[in-house]
Amino acid sequence: MRKISFGSPQYTCFHYFCCTAVLFSLFTMPCVSFAYEKSKVSAGWMHNFSLESDGTVYAWGSDDEGQLGDNDKNKKGKKKRVGIDALTDVADIACGFQYTVALKLDGTVWAWGDNMNGQLGNGTNTDNDTPVQINNLSNVTAIACGGFHTVAVGSDGTVWSWGENVNGQLGDGTNTKRNTPVQVRGLSNVTAVACGRAHTVALRNNGVVWAWGLNTYGQLGDGTVVSKMTPVQVVNLSDIIAVACGRVHTIALRSDGTVWTWGYNENGELGDGTTTNREVPSQITGIFDVIAIACGQYHSMALKSDGTVWTWGKNDNGQLGDDTYTKSTDPVQVGGINNIISIAGGLMHSIAMNSDETVWAWGLNNYGQLGDGTNEDKKTPVISEKEKKEKKQKITNGGKL
Template sequence: MKKLNRKVAYMLMTILLMVNCTMMGTVAAAKAVNGDSRSRPVSVAGGSGHGVAAWDDGSVTAWGYNKSGQIGDGTSIHQLVPKQVAGLTDIIQVAAGNHTSFALDKNGDVWAWGEYYSPYVSGDPLLPFQKRGGLTKLEGLKDVASLAISTHGSVALHKDGTATIWNETFDPNDPTKMTVKYFPIKGVTNAQNIVVAGHEALILGRDGSVGMITVYNSFYDRYRLESEFREVKPLVASSITGIASYWYDVFLLDKNGTVLQWNVNTKQKAPVAVKGLKDIKEIKTGYNRLFMLKKDGTVWQWNYNNPAAKPFQVKGLTGITALWGSKGHTGYAINKDGQLLAWGEEQYQGSGSLNEHDGKPVLVQPPLSWTVNGQEISFYSSSAIVKGKLYVPYTSVFKALGIKVKRGQSNPDPKHGNQGFPVWSFSYGGNTVSIKSSDPAVVLVNGKVTREDSSIPFLANTSMFPLELITSKLGIPMSWNKTTGEVILGTIP
C-alpha cells in the first residue's frame, strides 16, 4: 500500500511539474508574441534641446542637442538617434536641466553630465575640438528618492522625506574650476515631492498638503545656509496628489482631477483652479506649457503664457499610461504598448531625423548597435533615419567595410544655372556608387545614371549618406532590426 501511495504521489508530482513547465512556456511564449520582453521606459526628461530616458533594465539613453555634452557620449556632437550612456546601471530616474542630465540609481546615488559637469577635453587626436568629459558623481547626495531640476536650483528628495538643494559654483580666479555646493533644506520632513519655483521650494507632503519655504538669499545673492532657513509656510492644507513647476509658475493636481495654478512672483495669496480642466491624472511642465494626462489615456496641453490660449488635446496620443515634461517645448509619453513618444516644436526628439516643428508625436527610436564583418564597432558621429531609411556620415562604417570614400565636383550643370555640385563616390570590390548632391540628387552606378530616389541631407552638422542604397549597389549584405536597433553589415565569419 505504501509503495502504491508513493507511486501515486510521484505520478502526481510529475504531472504538476509538467503542467507548471507548460504554463511557464505558455507565458514565455505569450510575452514573446506580445513583445513584453522589450525594455520599457521608467523615467524620461528633457532639457532645452535634448532628451534622456531610463529603462526597466537599468540602462539610460540620451539624444538631441549635445553642445554641452548632455548626451553623455563624451562629445559635443548632436545625436539624432538615441545613444546608450555608458557607465550607468540600475538607474530608476533621470532628470534634465537646460543643458545638463542627471541619473538616480537604486542605491540612492546621483550622477550628472553636460555643461559644467562635462568640461572640454583638449588634445584628443580624434576629437580635438569636440571632446567632453564623462559622468560626475554628486558625492554630497546620498539615499536620494527622487530629483527635481530647476533653473533656480536643483533638489534631491531623500528616502527619509528630507531634502537637499544643490548648485554649481565657480572659482573667481579660475572660472574653469567648478564646485558643487549642497544645502540641506531645514524644516522639510515627510515630503513625497518637491519643486523649486523662483526663490521658493514647494513641498508636497505625504498627507497631500503643500508648503513653501524660501531657499534663496536675495540679499547675499546665494542659496540660504541651513541656519538661515525659516519655517515652512502652509499653502494648501490637503488633497493634492501632484505638483509641477516652470520658472515662477506652480501647478497642483487635486485628487478630484482638477488643476490649481499659482505664481510665486505675484501677490496672489492662494492657488486658483484652472477653468475647463477635469479628470486629470498626471501633470508635467515645459517651457510656458502644461502637459496633462487624463484618466481616459488622452494627453492635453495648455500654453498658459498666452492669455487667449485654451487647453487642447494632443492628436495622436491615446492609450497613454505615463507622462513627462522638459525644460523646452517637448513632451514625452509612453503608450500601453510600451513605446516612447515625443511631441513639440523642437528639432531633436529622438526620431532619427529633424522634425518639421509641427508638434505631431513621433516615435523615439531605440539606440543602434553596429556589427561589421562580425566585429562590433562604434563611431562618434550621429546616424539618421530619413523617410524610414538609414543614413550615416562618412566617418562611420565605410572604413570598417573597406569602402573607399571620395569627394569630387561635378561639371557645370546647365539645368541648374551651370552650377557645379559635390559628388561623393563609394568604391568597393570593383564597383562604384556616386551621388551628385544636386536637387534632386543623381545616383550613378559605375558611371551610369540610375532612377534611384535619394539625397545627401545635412544633419547634425554633417553630410549624411543613404547606407542601404550604397551597400545594396556594392553587393554588401545589410540587415537592420528596427525593433532592437541592431545593424549587421558585411559577412559574418
C-alpha cells in the first residue's frame, strides 16, 4: 500500500471542521511548534467529543456503532461526559454520522465507529469500537467529517479523502467509494476543510473557497445546482478565514467578522431573513464581529468576539437555545451562557465550551447527547456533566494511542 506523507507537519493554530468551530484570531498566526489547540468541542449527528487544554478527551451521546471509542461492547451510549483515558496526544477531533476521527500531535490520523462506506480509511469496511490508525496517511494538519466521508489536509496543502462518494464528495473525479485516502484533484495550498452530508468545501491560503459533491440546493456556491466530482470555486467570495457545512448548506466567515451563507434555506439556516435557497453566497446582515462558525443539520451557529453565541434555522427540538421551538430566519442570541470559546452543531442539538472548559448543550437529547444525565430535550443550555472518574472507560488497543 502506498504511504502518503507530506513531510514535517507545519500546523497552523486553528482548524475548522464540519459542525465545529473554535476561537479564531482575525490575524494570521502560524505556529512555530504545534501544541494542543484551544479547548474545543466537536459534534456528530448524535454524539459529541470535547478536548481540554491538557489533552484530556471526553465523549458522550450515542454509541450504536462504537463511535465513542470507549470499547463498550454493549454500546449503550453515555448520558454524561466520559473520559477516554487512552486517547492521548490528540490535537483535534471531528465527528461524522456514527463515527469519529482524531488528529494526533504527530500528524497521524485515527478513526473509529461505523465503517460501512470505508470512512475510517483503514482499507476495510469493518466497524471498529476502538481507534485504528490510517496507516498510509501522515503529517496531516486538518481533518473533517461528513455524513459518511472523511477529508484530511496534508502539510503540503494537498487534500485527501475517503468514504462514501455517490455524489462526488471525495473530489477525485469519480463516484466510487474509497476505503483508503485518494487525492482531491486540482487543489493546492489548502488550510482548512469542512464537510456536509455529501459535499465538501476547502479553504485555500489566499482566502478563496472551493467546493465539490452534491449541489442540489446550490450548496457548492458556484451559481448552479449541478453536482461536481472535482472542485469548483465558490463565486463572489474572498478574504475567508473559516468554513462550515450543514447537511445541504454552507457558511463562511470573512476576516472582517461578517458571515456569508449559501445553499438550502427552507428552515432559515442561511440567516438572511428569508427561506429562499441561494446558489451563490449572501451576507447575513444582522450579525458582525464573528470569530467562529458552526452548523448543525439544518441550523447554524456563530460565536462573537464578546463570547456570546448566536443561532438561526430549524428549532423543532430547541437547538437554537433561545427558549422556544420556533425556527428563526435571523440570528438569535443563546441565553444563559457567556465567555464561550468553542461551538459545535449536531443533528438537532448544539454544544459550546466556555473559557473555564465548562461544556453547555441544548436541543435534541434522545441519546443523551446533551450530557445532563437525561433523555429530555432542552430549549435552553444545560451543563454537560462529567461522569465520576471511577467510571471512565479505557481503550484496550495494544496500549495508548
